[in-house]
Amino acid sequence: MREIVAEDLEALAIGAGILGTGGGGNPYIGKLRCLEELKKGRRIPLLALDALDDEAFVVSVGGIGAPIVGIEKFEEGEECLRALRAVEEFFGRKADALIAAEIGGGNSMEPLLTAAQAGVAVVDGDGMGRAFPEMQMVTFSIYGRPSTPAALADEKGNVVFYRSTASEQDFERLARSTAVAMGGTAGSATAPMSGQFVKTAAVPGTVTQAINLGYAVLDAARQRKDPVDLICEREGGVRLMDAKIIDLKRHLKGGFAVGEIRFEGMGTFSGQTASVIFQNEFLSFEQDGAVRVCVPDLVIILELDTGRPITTEVLRFGQRVAVIALPCHPLLRTPEALAVVGPKAFGLGSVEFQPLPRPTWL
C-alpha cells in the first residue's frame, strides 16, 4: 500500500487546488498540518478503492465553514477526530478507513491528517472529484447514503451529533448554521458507509490524481516545459483559452461569492473573447454566445506561466491565465447526479449539459 510522504504533500496541495475549480479553500494550512503529523512519526497509508473490504466501515471527514476563517482561526488539531469518535461511538465500531467528501481544495488534507491521528488508512477517492459549495452535492448522498448520522466539532470542545435529518438540504442548512455558531468553521464526520457502497459511489483514484497533477506542475517547472500542456495531456483536458482578465464582477449572494469574469485571448487565442461565471467555484465557460463547458465538468483557471491554480478570491483584473476544462467522472453525469450538480441546480436554467469527451485511457 502506498504511503503519502512529505514530497507528495506539496504536489497534492497544488493538484487539490487545481481540482478545486476556483473554490474549496486553500490547501496550504492543511498541507502544513499533514507535515506536522508526519513529523510526529505518524503515517498516511493510501488505500486503493478496489482494495477496500466490502465489510469495511468508512467515514467521510472534512472541514465545513468559511475559507477566510480557515486561514485566520485554523484548527486546534483534533476537531475532525472528535467528530469521528462521536460517530464511531454511536455505531459501537471504529472506522477502518477515512475518505474525503471533496478532493478540491483544503478538504483534500483533512482526511489525511485525521487518518494519521486515528492510525487508519485514507481511501484513494472522494465524493466529488472536484469542489462544490454544498454538502448535498457529494456522490455518497446522491447515490443514497445520507450524511447522517454525523457530527461536527469545534476547538472549544463542543461536539454536535446529528442523528438524522429529513433531507440532505436540511443537513446542509443545519450543519452550516452550527458551523457559523461555532465561529465560522468546524471539523465534520459524515456519511458512515460500508466498503461495498464506497466502491460503487466514490469517485475513484482522486487523491492520486491530485498528486499527479501537482507533480505535472512541479515537473514542468524543473524541465522548463509548458505546465498547461502537460496537465491537459496527462488528464485528458482541453485548453480552452490563454487570456488576460479584462473584467471582473464579484458580489455576495446567499453567503457565496458569485460573479463573472471576462477574458481577452492571447497568443494563439488572440482576437477571441470568453467569459466564466462563478459561485465560489467556476461554473461555466461561454464563448460566442454559447456555453462550451459547464458543471459538473471542471472549468479551471491556471496561472499561464506556472500552471498553478487561481481561486476566485485572488482573481484580478489583468491576470494572465490559461482556462482549461477537465471531464468529470461518469458518476457525476447520471440523471440523479445532474439533478443535484448539473447546470440547472446552479441556476443556469437554460443551459444543457454537454459532457466533455473522456479519453478512453482515463
Place this chain on the structure above:
Amino acid sequence: MHRIGVDVGGTNTDAVLMRGREVIAAHKSPTTADVASGVQAALIALLMQSGLEGGQIDLVVIGTTRFTNAVVERRGLSPTAAIRLCGPATRSLPPMVDWPNDLRAAVGAEVYFAAGGLDYDGRAITPLDEAEIRRIGMDVRRSGVTAIAICGVFSSVSDAMEQRAAALLSDVCPGVDISYSAGIGRIGLLERESATILNSALLALARQTVSAMKAAVAACGLRCPFFISQNDGTLMNADQVQRFPILTIASGPTNSMRGAAFLSEEKDALVVDVGGTTTDVGLLQNGFPRQSAQVVSIGGVRTNFRMPDLLSVGLGGGSVVAVDALTCRIGPMSVGYELTTKARLFGGDVLTATDVAVAAGRADLGAGRMSLGLEPELVTAALGEIDRILGDAVDRCRVSSTALPVVVVGGGSILAPARLAGLSVIRPKHFEVANAIGAAIAQTSGEVDRVVSLGSDSREAALLAAETDARRLAVQAGAVEDTIIVTEREDVPLAYLPGNATRIHVRVVGDLGDIRRA
C-alpha cells in the same frame, strides 16, 4: 520647498535635492557598510552641488533596504518570543512553523499559546487571562530574550486584546521591545504573525539605524524632520519606523516606480528599471505601482504585505554576453557593480550588455565606441537579444491593448531601444536617480483594512465609514486635508459567513503639510 531624497540600495546610495518639482542636485556613490556614512557623504555632496546650507532643507526622506537585508542575511535580528492569543484554537500549527530553519534559529524559537483571541464577529474565543500573560512575561524576563511579538486571532476586527496584553507585558518586562499584529498585517494568521515576529526582531536594529541616520542628518547641519519610506512609497516618521521597521521592506521598488512617474509626468505607464544585474518591470496606475496579489516572501518567510507587482528578468547593464556560432546569450551572470573595472569599455576583458549598447550607439561611455572593435554581426545579434528580453517583459506586464508609454529608469537604462513591444520609450532626465526622487516626493497615507458585518448598512456606507477613518489617520500622519485622494477602495464579500460579512479596504494618500524647522 527644498526636499532631499536618499535611496540606500544594495550597491549604490543615490540622492537628489529638489526645489519644488525641479531637481537641483543629484549624487550617486557606493553604499557604505554602516549605511550612515554613505548617507552623510551623499547629503554633503548635494549641499555642495547646490550651494545650499543644511538649515535650508525642509525635508529628508530616506529609503533603505537595511531591514530587508537583516532578514535575508539573518544578521542584526534580536531573539524574539512569539505569543499567540488564541485559546484552544490554532494550536495545530505553532508560530514560525513554516519558517526556514536558519531564520527560526536566528530569532530563537520561544513560542507561547495563551488564552484570548477573537472569532470573526469580535466575540472572544476565551477571555484574555491577565495572570497568564504576566507569567509569560516573567518567563521572558528570565530567559533574557529582548523582544516580544503578540498576535491575536482576528485582531483586525479589534486590537483591544493585543493592546492590553502589550501593556501588561510592558509592565512585567520593562525594556523588552514589544510589537503586536494589528498595525502590521492583514487577515491570515500565520502570515501576519510572521510579519509581527520579524518586526519585533528588528526593533533594536531600527533604533540603531534611526539614531545613526538622525546623527548623519544633523552632522550636515540639517534641522528638518527626517522620514523613511515605507512599502507603499509613503512616509513614516522616525517614531513610526522605530515601531514598525518591517513596513519599510518594499520601499525600494516602489520608490523607483514613483520616481519614474514623477520624472515622466505619466500617471499610467509601464516602468522598466534597469539595474546592474536585473531589470524590474511594473505597471503604474494613477501614479502608484500596481500591487501584487501574491504571497510576498521575505527571506523565505510568507507574509501578507502588499508589494509592487514586478516582473524581474536577469538582464542588466553588467550582464555578461556569451556568443557562439549559433546563439547569443545575455545574462543572468553579471559583473554587477564591477562594471567600471571589468567591462571592455573600461579596460576589462568581459563583454557586457553595456559594451554592446555603446557599440550600437545607444550611449557613449568609457573609452567609447571605437575602442571596442566589435564585429557588426555580433553587435546586431546581442542587441536583438537585449531588445527581445526587454520587449517580452514589457509585453507581459500589459493589462490591455491600450497603448501606454514605457518609462525607463535606472543606471542600466542605456540598454533600452526607442520602442519596446510596439510602445514608445521615454528615458527622462535624471533617470539614474529615479529611486531617490521617488523617496523625495513621498506622500503620507492612511489605511483601513477590516472585516465588518454589513447587516442593514449598505456597502457604500461601510466604505464611506472606512474612508473617513483612513482620512483621519492620514491627517494624523501629517497629510494636508485637501490634498488627500483615495488610492485603494475595495470590498470583498466573505463566503459562508452570515450578516453579509465583508472585508473592507481603503487607502488614502496626501501631501505632507507644513514642515517646520526644528
